Amino acid sequence: MNDHRPSPFRDAHTDRDAAEQIPDTPQTRAPAYQLAFADEDFMCRDELRPVRLQLELLKPQMILDERGIESTIVLFGGARIPEPAKKDSARTQTLADLSVFYDEAREFARLMTIKSMESYGKEDVIVTGGGPGVMEAGNRGAVDAGGASIGLNIVLPHEQAPNEYVTPDLCFNFHYFAIRKMHFLMRAKAICVFPGGFGTLDETFETLTLIQTGRMKPIPFLLFGKKFWNDIINWDALSEAGTISAEDLELFKFVDTAQEAVDLIETWADADRREDIPGR
DSSP: OOOOOOOSSOOHHHHHHHHTTSOOOHHHHSGGGSOGGGOHHHHTSGGGHHHHHHHHHHHHHHHHHHHTOOOEEEEEOOTTOOOGGGGGGOSSHHHHHHTHHHHHHHHHHHHHHHHHHTTTTSSSEEEEOSSSTHHHHHHHHHHHTTOOOEEEEEOOSSSOOOOTTSOGGGEEEESOHHHHHHHHHHTEEEEEEOSOOHHHHHHHHHHHHHHHTTSSOOOOEEEEOHHHHHHHOOHHHHHHHTSSOGGGGGSOEEEOSHHHHHHHHHHHHHHHHHHTSTTO
16 A cells, blocks of 8 residues: 655655665664664564554554445354355354355345446445355355455454455455454445354344444344344344343344345335435
């Protein structure tokens, strides 16, 4: 990423390169002599956490702005859900049965990417966590349509290498979960959640909380797999207990197929446009 704005000052790239060519002496080998922004050990100090948080927020933001990406369609879902052709290797029969949602995620991403390409890839761009399972299916569906998609990976002690279908120059890596989740939602036009585990549940409930509390405007929030979600969460019990209101159950809708999801997003968008008409 280059900054082409004219400036009378010598740029940071030039000085960083020049600093690597200096004579080798005890003074130049000392950590104190390194340029602060080029000193990895310095940048990783605890006291620099606020700077790292800012950098992790800024880097994807700047790259997405430079690409002209204005809105995204977010896919959350489990890394362990296999594609149907590989379901025999699933750890459990339930995971094997859930493999149908790999295909639904792939088809949904394909359909939405076709729509995205009408805006030359500026609107409705698929974004996933960039890993395997449902995430892979989402990025793969974008490739099926001949379009680009975003992957927001995070450094973990296991799994979570980028899947091969993420558009390479839109593949990001994060240290902070919180900043990663911000980037999922900052451009979100719709949220689609497929069956998953703790990470998917975390993303689901944080987003619902933001919408419920008015910290984020209501957008289409679709849960794929009504049976799965009703089996693991007793939504009505939350309402009956009074820990959420009955109206909160209207913040999301259940769908089972890609086409259902596309139709609901279209219907929601049409309703929003009608509400924007003066005098209504």
